[in-house]
Amino acid sequence: MIELRNVIKKFAGRIAVDDLSFTVPRGEIFGLLGHNGAGKSTAIGMMLGQVWPTGGEVKVCGHDVQSNRRAALMQVGAIFETPVFYDYLSGWRNLEILSTYTAPTSKARIREVIEWVGLTGREQSKVRTYSHGMRSRLALAQALLPKPELLILDEPGDGLDPEGIHEMRQTILRLQRELGLTILLSSHLLNEVEQLCTRIAVLQKGKKVFEGNVADVKAARGRVALKTNNFTAAAKLLRERGLIIAMAEERFITLADGHSTADVTQALVSAGIAVEGVWQHEQTVEDFYMSLIRPPAAKN
Amino acid sequence: MFLAQLKNELWKLFGKKRTYIGFGAFLLAQTAMLCAFKYTKWQSDFEKLLNGNGYLASEFISVLTVSVVMLIPQIMLLMPLYATLVGGDLVAKEAEDGTLRMILSRPISRVRLLFVKWSAGIIFAIALVLALGLTAMSFASLLFPWKGMFVFAPGQAFSVLTAHEGLVRFIFSLLFMAVNASVMVSVAFMFSCFNMKPAAATILALSFLFLSMVMENIPFFDRYESWFITHHFKCWLLIFRDPAPWSQICQSEIILFAVSATAFVIGALAFQVRDIKC
Numbered sequence: 001m002i003e004l005r006n007v008i009k010k011f012a013g014r015i016a017v018d019d020l021s022f023t024v025p026r027g028e029i030f031g032l033l034g035h036n037g038a039g040k041s042t043a044i045g046m047m048l049g050q051v052w053p054t055g056g057e058v059k060v061c062g063h064d065v066q067s068n069r070r071a072a073l074m075q076v077g078a079i080f081e082t083p084v085f086y087d088y089l090s091g092w093r094n095l096e097i098l099s100t101y102t103a104p105t106s107k108a109r110i111r112e113v114i115e116w117v118g119l120t121g122r123e124q125s126k127v128r129t130y131s132h133g134m135r136s137r138l139a140l141a142q143a144l145l146p147k148p149e150l151l152i153l154d155e156p157g158d159g160l161d162p163e164g165i166h167e168m169r170q171t172i173l174r175l176q177r178e179l180g181l182t183i184l185l186s187s188h189l190l191n192e193v194e195q196l197c198t199r200i201a202v203l204q205k206g207k208k209v210f211e212g213n214v215a216d217v218k219a220a221r222g223r224v225a226l227k228t229n230n231f232t233a234a235a236k237l238l239r240e241r242g243l244i245i246a247m248a249e250e251r252f253i254t255l256a257d258g259h260s261t262a263d264v265t266q267a268l269v270s271a272g273i274a275v276e277g278v279w280q281h282e283q284t285v286e287d288f289y290m291s292l293i294r295p296p297a298a299k300n
Numbered sequence: 301m302f303l304a305q306l307k308n309e310l311w312k313l314f315g316k317k318r319t320y321i322g323f324g325a326f327l328l329a330q331t332a333m334l335c336a337f338k339y340t341k342w343q344s345d346f347e348k349l350l351n352g353n354g355y356l357a358s359e360f361i362s363v364l365t366v367s368v369v370m371l372i373p374q375i376m377l378l379m380p381l382y383a384t385l386v387g388g389d390l391v392a393k394e395a396e397d398g399t400l401r402m403i404l405s406r407p408i409s410r411v412r413l414l415f416v417k418w419s420a421g422i423i424f425a426i427a428l429v430l431a432l433g434l435t436a437m438s439f440a441s442l443l444f445p446w447k448g449m450f451v452f453a454p455g456q457a458f459s460v461l462t463a464h465e466g467l468v469r470f471i472f473s474l475l476f477m478a479v480n481a482s483v484m485v486s487v488a489f490m491f492s493c494f495n496m497k498p499a500a501a502t503i504l505a506l507s508f509l510f511l512s513m514v515m516e517n518i519p520f521f522d523r524y525e526s527w528f529i530t531h532h533f534k535c536w537l538l539i540f541r542d543p544a545p546w547s548q549i550c551q552s553e554i555i556l557f558a559v560s561a562t563a564f565v566i567g568a569l570a571f572q573v574r575d576i577k578c
Contacts, residue, residue: 011575041577048405050576070407078405084398089315097308101406101413104301142402152405 001026001150001182002047007056009042009206016042018206020056024184024199026149029176031193031214032186033289034203040186043203044154047184048078061150074102077143081155083135087128091119091138094127095145102146109145117141117171133164140171150182151175157189165192172196194218194285202292209292217288223252224261227277234273241267252281302416305408309420313386319424322382326374326432333370334439350450355460362447364466366440367433368473368540374432375477375536380509383481386424387488388502390417391571396497404576414493414568421489425481433474453541454534461542469539476536476553483529483556484509486563493567495574532556 002024009017017039024030034040045051046058049069058065063072085094092110099105114123117137122130130138136156143151153172157165169192175181187193193200194214202210228234235247243263246254255264261278268275313319337343346369347357391414394400403413449466453459461469488505492498509530515521516528525531532552538545 045575045577050401050404052573052575070409073405073407076405076407078402080398080401080405082398084402086312086315086399088317089311093311093315097312098402098406100301100304100308101403101408104304146406 001028001061002030002184003057003059004043004047005057005059007043007046007058008054009039009046009051010054015206017046017053017203020203020206020208022201022208022211024182026182027176027180028199029172029183029185029197031197031200032184032203033190033193033200033285035293037205038203039206040203041154042206044078044152044184044186047152048076049073075146075149076152077146077148077150078152079136079139079143079154079156081158083132083139085127085135085138088126090124090126091130091134091141092123094138095123095142098142099145105145109147113141113144116144132159133167136160136164136168144179148181150184153183153185153187155186155188157187157192165189168192169196190284190286190289200285202289204293210288214285217285218283223248223254223281223283224264225251225277225279225281226253226264227251227275228268229274229276234268234275237271237273238264238267243267302412305412305416306419306423309416310423313390313420313424318389319386322378322385322428323431325378325382326428327435329374329378330370330432330436330439333373334366334443337366337369338443346450353458355450360448360450360460361444362449362463362466363437363440363444364446364449364461364463364470365451366444367436367470368449368451370436370440371432371477372537375480379428379432379477379481380484380506382428383425383484384488384502384505384509387421387485388492388500388505389498390421390485390489390492391567392492392496392498392501395495395576401576410572411568414564414571418486418489418564418567421485422482425485426478429474429478429481433470433477437470449540451540452537454537455545456541459540459542461540469544472539472544473536476539476549479553479556480533480536483533483560483563486560490563490567490570493571493574526555529556529559 005021007017007020008015020039020043032040032043042051046053047060047065049065049072052066060072061075065072086097089097092114095110095113099110114120117140119134119137119141122134127135127138157168160168172183172185173196176183185193185197197214199213200211200217201208226234231250235244235253238244238253239247242256243259244253245256253264261280265275265278343361347361350357350360391400394403404410446463448463449461451459451461484505487508488501491501491504494501512528513530516525516531521528532555535549535552538549
């Protein structure tokens with residue numbers, strides 16, 4: 001559904017996106033991660049034909065965005081971090097206005113979408129009277145109007161309270177489950193990305209530093225949590241015996257190839273160090289993300 | 301589809317309170333000027349001028365005469381302000397608010413979007429002038445009779461017209477005023493297409509118009525006056541000359557249409573190559 005090939009974007013000589021390539025296949029929830037200014041919004045802007053790439057190729061729904069923007073965006077919906085509308089008009093009128101920029105849309109379709117997002121009864125109220133959550137729902141409604149196959153969400157959780165974030169997460173899952181949409185999600189909320197996305201790409205200073213499956217990230221050979229009465233002594237012993245290659249935060253060790261937690265337990269017990277617990281620590285996306293963007297000097 | 305988009309653009313434009321600032325200001329100004337004309341020495345001075353030139357003042361202090369007297373300062377001072385205010389908002393305000401990004405996530409081309417917006421701006425300019433002309437006549441008809449017309453015309457001391465002829469010329473003058481307002485909207489719209497705040501677009505357009513007016517009035521630039529667009533704005537008063545200088549008017553109107561079209565093209569080119577980011 002989305003294909004970026006060697007995309008470059010420079011703003012006044014400054015590189016915002018550097019040789020970015022990735023593919024989002026149909027039906028996937030793809031996460032785009034990165035710090036502020038990493039190039040996520042610029043990449044999304046290029047997918048939507050709002051930002052012109054300096055080099056490379058951007059294809060959406062099989063069409064080149066630069067040369068055939070209309071065909072590329074015909075079945076694309078997008079939501080941006082802060083839902084903005086014409087506050088002085090009703091929700092219904094906003095949807096009518098936005099729908100005319102894609103294709104003629106029937107009143108029945110607008111009603112259907114309003115019902116889907118749960119705004120029935122408030123559609124005739126002026127948008128200025130809407131809460132942040134209602135604006136988010138209206139943003140979703142406008143994105144769903146053209147019956148999209150692809151939904152691009154740029155920081156949709158920004159400014160939402162925990163309840164709103166929960167609702168957003170459920171909605172995204174519902175969108176994929178009920179409507180079978182392909183979703184590109186750009187977010188700072190790593191926990192959300194972990195729970196929603198099947199695959200992720202991590203950007204740092206405009207460059208892609210990782211692309212892969214979330215399941216692989218979580219299942220990657222991670223750290224082992226070790227609880228003893230003397231972690232420092234235990235870690236030193238294990239390192240001397242070649243059982244571990246690294247330790248961190250006074251509670252994690254990284255096993256050397258060919259060794260298991262059983263080897264660690266046996267070594268510590270035989271050396272007289274009491275072991276209160278040894279277990280495989282599942283790596284979160286946040287752990288993984290931090291390990292990617294943290295400067296090497298800070299790594300243990 | 302274009303009509304549906306234009307209708308919605310007009311909903312956006314006329315749904316905003318600030319769109320009506322111009323209409324409100326014109327109503328207030330007209331009321332004030334009407335009262336000033338009626339209840340100060342202004343009317344008696346006018347009568348003296350007519351009588352001094354051999355005309356019966358009571359036959360020419362009429363709805364049409366007073367309407368034009370009321371319109372002159374408003375067209376000179378207020379219309380540029382309100383036309384550029386709306387023209388400057390058309391694109392830049394949407395970019396500032398973030399709604400432009402939402403619109404441009406849809407498969408509408410940038411040129412088409414601009415054309416819809418520009419058309420809405422032109423409709424606003426026409427509506428503003430129509431409202432201005434009609435309210436001037438309505439207000440004047442409350443206090444003055446329907447009779448012949450006396451009007452100062454550029455290049456001629458003044459013109460005296462029958463009521464029927466005066467009405468026809470007044471309708472033409474409204475048409476030319478609408479063209480002037482459209483040019484003002486177009487110039488502000490052009491600046492609005494660049495990456496700038498709406499206020500900056502309005503100020504730049506106003507500066508451009510005032511600069512043109514000031515330079516046009518400097519004697520040194522007399523021979524270049526046709527290069528200044530404010531020179532061509534005078535068509536709305538030239539039409540009252542007897543006989544009306546149609547060739548000069550047509551020439552000026554063509555130039556004004558060309559200025560509008562050029563402003564649109566420059567704006568569209570700037571907007572086409574722009575990156576739209578928050």
